[in-house]
Amino acid sequence: MKLTLKIWRQKNAQDKGAMVDYKIDGIEPDMSFLEMLDVFNEQQINAGEEPVAFDHDCREGICGMCSLFINGEAHGPDRGVTTCQLHMRMFNDGDTITIEPFRAAAFPVVKDLVVDRSSFDRIQHAGGFISVNTSGNTIDANTIPVNKKDADDAFDAATCIGCGACVASCKNSSAMLFVAAKVSQYALLPQGRIEATDRVLNMVNQMDHEGFGNCTNTGACEVECPKGISLENIARMNREYLSASLKG
Amino acid sequence: MALDSKIPNGPIADKWTDYKDHINLVNPANKRNLDIIVVGTGLAGGSAAATLAELGYNVKAFCFQDSPRRAHSIAAQGGINAAKNYKGDGDSVHRLFYDTVKGGDYRAREANVYRLAEVSSNIIDQCVAQGVPLAREYGGLLDNRSFGGTLVSRTFYAQGQTGQQLLLGAYSAMNRQIGRGKIKMYNRHEMLELVIIDGKARGIIARNLVTGEIERHSAHAVVIGSGGYGNVFFLSTNAMGSNATAAWKIHKKGAFFANPCYTQIHPTCIPVSGDHQSKLTLMSESLRNDGRIWVPAKLEDAQAIREGKKKATDLAEADRDYFLERRYPAFGNLVPRDVASRAAKERCDAGFGVNKTGEAVYLDFAAAIQRYGKEQAHIKGLDENDTKLVTKLGTDIVRSKYGNLFQMYYKIVDEDPYTTPMMIYPAVHYTMGGTWVDYNLMTTIPGCFSIGESNFSDHGANRLGASALMQGLADGYFVLPYTIGDYLAPDIKMGAISTDRPEFDEAEKSVKDLIAKFMNNKGTHSVDHFHKKLGKIMWNKVGMARNAKGLTEAIEEIAALREEFYKDVKVPGTDKGFNQELEKAIRVADFLELGELFAKDALHRNESCGGHFREEYQTEEGEALRDDENFAYVAAWEYKGKPSDAVLHKEPLVYENIKLVQRSYK
Numbered sequence: 001m002k003l004t005l006k007i008w009r010q011k012n013a014q015d016k017g018a019m020v021d022y023k024i025d026g027i028e029p030d031m032s033f034l035e036m037l038d039v040f041n042e043q044q045i046n047a048g049e050e051p052v053a054f055d056h057d058c059r060e061g062i063c064g065m066c067s068l069f070i071n072g073e074a075h076g077p078d079r080g081v082t083t084c085q086l087h088m089r090m091f092n093d094g095d096t097i098t099i100e101p102f103r104a105a106a107f108p109v110v111k112d113l114v115v116d117r118s119s120f121d122r123i124q125h126a127g128g129f130i131s132v133n134t135s136g137n138t139i140d141a142n143t144i145p146v147n148k149k150d151a152d153d154a155f156d157a158a159t160c161i162g163c164g165a166c167v168a169s170c171k172n173s174s175a176m177l178f179v180a181a182k183v184s185q186y187a188l189l190p191q192g193r194i195e196a197t198d199r200v201l202n203m204v205n206q207m208d209h210e211g212f213g214n215c216t217n218t219g220a221c222e223v224e225c226p227k228g229i230s231l232e233n234i235a236r237m238n239r240e241y242l243s244a245s246l247k248g
Numbered sequence: 249m250a251l252d253s254k255i256p257n258g259p260i261a262d263k264w265t266d267y268k269d270h271i272n273l274v275n276p277a278n279k280r281n282l283d284i285i286v287v288g289t290g291l292a293g294g295s296a297a298a299t300l301a302e303l304g305y306n307v308k309a310f311c312f313q314d315s316p317r318r319a320h321s322i323a324a325q326g327g328i329n330a331a332k333n334y335k336g337d338g339d340s341v342h343r344l345f346y347d348t349v350k351g352g353d354y355r356a357r358e359a360n361v362y363r364l365a366e367v368s369s370n371i372i373d374q375c376v377a378q379g380v381p382l383a384r385e386y387g388g389l390l391d392n393r394s395f396g397g398t399l400v401s402r403t404f405y406a407q408g409q410t411g412q413q414l415l416l417g418a419y420s421a422m423n424r425q426i427g428r429g430k431i432k433m434y435n436r437h438e439m440l441e442l443v444i445i446d447g448k449a450r451g452i453i454a455r456n457l458v459t460g461e462i463e464r465h466s467a468h469a470v471v472i473g474s475g476g477y478g479n480v481f482f483l484s485t486n487a488m489g490s491n492a493t494a495a496w497k498i499h500k501k502g503a504f505f506a507n508p509c510y511t512q513i514h515p516t517c518i519p520v521s522g523d524h525q526s527k528l529t530l531m532s533e534s535l536r537n538d539g540r541i542w543v544p545a546k547l548e549d550a551q552a553i554r555e556g557k558k559k560a561t562d563l564a565e566a567d568r569d570y571f572l573e574r575r576y577p578a579f580g581n582l583v584p585r586d587v588a589s590r591a592a593k594e595r596c597d598a599g600f601g602v603n604k605t606g607e608a609v610y611l612d613f614a615a616a617i618q619r620y621g622k623e624q625a626h627i628k629g630l631d632e633n634d635t636k637l638v639t640k641l642g643t644d645i646v647r648s649k650y651g652n653l654f655q656m657y658y659k660i661v662d663e664d665p666y667t668t669p670m671m672i673y674p675a676v677h678y679t680m681g682g683t684w685v686d687y688n689l690m691t692t693i694p695g696c697f698s699i700g701e702s703n704f705s706d707h708g709a710n711r712l713g714a715s716a717l718m719q720g721l722a723d724g725y726f727v728l729p730y731t732i733g734d735y736l737a738p739d740i741k742m743g744a745i746s747t748d749r750p751e752f753d754e755a756e757k758s759v760k761d762l763i764a765k766f767m768n769n770k771g772t773h774s775v776d777h778f779h780k781k782l783g784k785i786m787w788n789k790v791g792m793a794r795n796a797k798g799l800t801e802a803i804e805e806i807a808a809l810r811e812e813f814y815k816d817v818k819v820p821g822t823d824k825g826f827n828q829e830l831e832k833a834i835r836v837a838d839f840l841e842l843g844e845l846f847a848k849d850a851l852h853r854n855e856s857c858g859g860h861f862r863e864e865y866q867t868e869e870g871e872a873l874r875d876d877e878n879f880a881y882v883a884a885w886e887y888k889g890k891p892s893d894a895v896l897h898k899e900p901l902v903y904e905n906i907k908l909v910q911r912s913y914k
Contacts, residue, residue, distance in 0.1 A: 011825075012825055012826070028522060028524065030521045030522060030524075031522075031524050032526070032660075034526065035524045035525070035526050038524070038526055038776070039524060041774075042774055042776065044820075045774045045818060045820055045829070046774070048820070049820070050820050050821050051820065051821075051828070051829060053826055053828055055314060056488055057313055057318055057320070057487040057488055057489045058318075058320060058322065058323045058487040058488075059487070059488055059526060059527045059529075060323055060485075060527075060529045060530075060656065061656065062322050062323050062409070062412055063313070063318045063319075063320070063322050063323065063487060064317070064318060064322075065313060065314065065318045078659070080655065080659075081659055085656070085659050085660070087659065087660070087662075089662065110458055110826055111825070111826040114826065116314070117314060117315065118314070118315070118435060120315070121315050121316075121317075121423070121426075121433075121435075124419070124420070124423045125423045125424075125426045125427040126427065128420055128423050129378075129420035129421060129423050129424040129427075130377065130378050130379045130420070131424060132374075132377045132378055133302055134295065134298050134299040134302050134374060134378075134421050134725055135299070135302070135725075135729075136367070136370035136371070136373060136374045136725060136726050137370075138373050138374060138377040139373065139377070140373055141332070141372045141373045141375075141376040141377075141382075141390055142334065142389045142390055145384075145387065145388025145389055146384055146388050147388055148384050148385065148386050148388065151381055151382075151383075151384040151388075152381075152384075154379075154381040155381035155383075155406055155407065155413070158380075158381050158406075158413060158416065159409060159412070161412075162315065162317055185379065185381065186379050189379050189381065191376065191377055191378070191379045192379045
């Protein structure tokens with residue numbers, strides 16, 4: 001395959017940045033999108049140019065490190081996958097592909113396609129945990145039975161990989177789906193109910209503080225989420241938030 | 249220097265309890281005056297950082313990723329073992345201990361493994377309390393599944409994302425401590441040197457990967473939880489960034505490196521598709537619970553399949569060779585990983601491979617779909633002879649068990665595994681070898697500890713499935729927090745350690761010199777060019793089957809490649825700021841040394857055991873042939889300037905509770 005790549009290049013956080021056009025040849029349909037970028041970078045290095053910086057690690061869709069806004073979509077045109085699982089067979093010979101970083105005020109660019117998502121971590125510091133001592137001297141794991149449906153729903157929410165596609169896809173740069181996934185996971189489990197009130201208030205407060213936008217129910221986040229995290233989680237978080245506010 | 253494993257005296261079942269009863273403790277007020285550095289935030293590092301902070305120590309945690317949640321433990325799929333015996337199928341601490349020692353082909357340290365089995369139950373209690381959503385049965389209690397190399401169901405799981413859920417549990421515990429200010433988290437930082445003062449580990453030099461700044465960090469103890477070195481093969485199931493640098497830097501400063509040749513080649517990975525391949529994808533071993541592994545029984549069928557003239561589904565039952573079921577009737581498709589991997593390689597080498605490259609075997613779910621479908625039809629009172637209905641019902645069950653793995657396979661290979669058998673081939677997955685540690689998890693450098701995959705201690709020559717998560721969390725949550733306290737007790741009055749000491753100057757200089765060397769090297773080839781070459785040597789000559797000739801060649805080739813690398817590597821950009829090529833260069837430089845030691849270790853071990861298979865040492869049936877008389881020891885290597893000069897130290901493995909026999913899964 002022969003392709004034209006339009007890639008966002010930005011030296012560092014202070015640099016203004018711009019789209020730059022490149023040509024690439026010899027791409028095979030079985031390559032992953034990031035392997036295509038590996039080939040591109042190898043060419044850049046051999047030509048004495050600087051390779052494009054992009055985040056990636058596990059390359060099997062679970063670590064959440066890879067990002068990229070490809071042809072206007074977070075993680076590209078395929079559904080239910082991260083960029084590292086996207087394959088070039090989704091594109092055609094001669095295509096032009098635009099590659100940008102995940103854009104949001106709360107995700108400043110570090111370099112080229114790499115962004116700083118530590119705002120997500122800070123939301124988790126505010127309440128993304130259950131306050132148990134990690135000594136292991138707790139009750140037997142089977143002491144409290146958990147309804148299978150609740151356990152399964154909690155699991156589904158917990159499969160969020162924290163990549164930020166929801167934020168990048170949202171016209172408001174809202175982090176509601178990300179935060180709601182964590183709030184839901186704990187809200188659905190008896191172990192998490194104990195601190196449910198403080199948790200939702202603190203996490204939402206931190207989310208606002210980080211500069212994420214509000215939710216206007218367009219649902220783009222759910223569509224683009226590589227893990228299929230459901231909008232129901234946002235509804236659940238809203239209920240949790242409302243009841244917590246009234247208690248507070 | 250004689251190795252002292254510091255195994256406590258007394259009966260094996262009492263060792264850990266007695267040990268805990270007699271160690272020195274640090275009172276809570278004094279813990280506040282002690283700093284601990286933890287490098288790596290996977291299951292071991294993350295759980296250690298959280299617990300040490302919980303206890304009151306000041307923790308500084310480092311990871312090279314943009315968040316501690318990205319550590320590669322997250323990719324573990326299948327499950328975590330624990331001797332809970334919830335199923336009442338005969339499990340016990342002793343049985344888990346026994347299975348682990350046997351699975352490791354009698355090359356693990358008994359006392360460590362027993363302790364691991366002993367604390368395994370606590371891990372599950374702990375994780376459930378933390379809100380980790382492990383799989384449950386309809387009655388609301390936890391579910392279990394069985395895994396390779398055992399005869400009981402002791403594996404707890406969260407669909408195919410057990411590692412993710414456990415890691416996010418440890419991450420949540422870290423978050424709580426970060427929020428309280430007890431952990432200071434350094435994301436996008438890489439440890440590049442250990443600082444030793446008066447013979448004790450007292451700090452590290454790290455590079456801030458965003459600004460390029462070289463930073464000094466001091467502490468009263470340093471904990472390495474940086475994972476394994478599988479990426480020495482370039483292609484492995486490890487994450488792209490997984491590296492051995494922290495472990496190798498401490499090795500070069502005096503920590504012995506044990507059993508580097510013990511590497512696990514995992515049988516159920518997606519086969520290589522071409523030269524562009526950047527990494528390999530593993531699919532959980534749990535697939536072998538329901539999938540049946542086979543190749544065509546006739547060579548002409550295999551050839552027709554490779555040429556695209558026949559499909560797997562064209563072959564009748566009689567024309568298929570379920571080679572694991574044939575060779576190992578008792579364990580069948582659930583033999584340990586090393587056995588399953590070698591059996592697949594044996595069939596492919598004999599010409600029965602089923603993809604274009606001839607390096608793939610089938611993993612078939614058709615029988616499981618029918619079995620589950622009939623069961624469901626029976627439960628629901630529907631027609632068990634309606635094939636279409638049974639297939640649909642069975643497919644639904646298989647989807648609920650392995651849905652995410654099937655989807656992953658489909659996205660990569662572009663074939664539907666519900667209707668066509670999957671193709672699999674072994675790939676490098678886990679490294680049992682690592683820094684040598686004593687019973688306290690301390691390396692041969694006082695104050696420098698090594699936990700999780702980065703140490704060597706618990707899995708012997710082969711790790712059983714669902715044991716890595718268990719070991720990582722056991723080390724971090726429950727073992728290190730005791731042993732490090734015993735070490736730190738004399739330091740309570742010491743106060744903060746200054747980073748202005750000459751030892752820091754010296755360590756920082758060595759890091760800066762190395763970086764300058766790379767930046768000023770006007771070479772002609774990228775880092776990956778060399779890394780791929782190293783990977784080829786390792787896979788071809790130090791891979792699944794090894795022999796003296798190949799290993800001798802590998803040692804020479806790696807040494808030559810290392811020289812070429814330093815002369816000819818090209819690192820673009822600058823060292824000020826974000827530079828991924830520079831990060832890779834530093835890591836590959838270490839792999840180029842580690843690879844040579846790895847081959848040297850494999851060459852010296854004139855026996856086959858677990859993941860280490862020497863072609864010269866096998867039974868008539870092609871099984872691994874151990875030599876307990878001469879090799880029942882841990883090979884711990886001391887660094888002496890270069891890998892070829894490494895000095896071997898032996899820790900004899902004494903088995904007081906388990907009798908050494910030839911491992912059999914027939």
